[in-house]
Amino acid sequence: MPKMKTHSGTQKRVKRTATGKLKVSSANKGHLLSAKSKASKRRHKSGSFVSPSDNKRIKQQIANIK
Numbered sequence: 001m002p003k004m005k006t007h008s009g010t011q012k013r014v015k016r017t018a019t020g021k022l023k024v025s026s027a028n029k030g031h032l033l034s035a036k037s038k039a040s041k042r043r044h045k046s047g048s049f050v051s052p053s054d055n056k057r058i059k060q061q062i063a064n065i066k
Contacts (some may be wrong), residue, residue, distance in 0.1 A: 004063055004064075006065060007061035008063065010058060010062050011061075011065060012059040015059060016062070021049050021061070022055065022062075023048070024048060025049055026043075026045075026046070026048060029045070031057055
């Protein structure tokens with residue numbers, strides 16, 4: 001059986017916290033920011049965590065990341 005490879009796209013987008021949760025950055029903050037409200041931009045500053053329903057699948061994709 002060959003080794004499981006880390007999914008390189010997921011590896012770039014997901015970070016594992018010290019407690020083992022998976023953190024991702026928010027979308028909609030790259031460009032066209034003048035059209036967005038201050039509150040919207042402020043909400044998208046902080047990242048969010050992966051939903052519990054996606055946790056198992058994403059953990060398999062990045063099994064080798066610490």
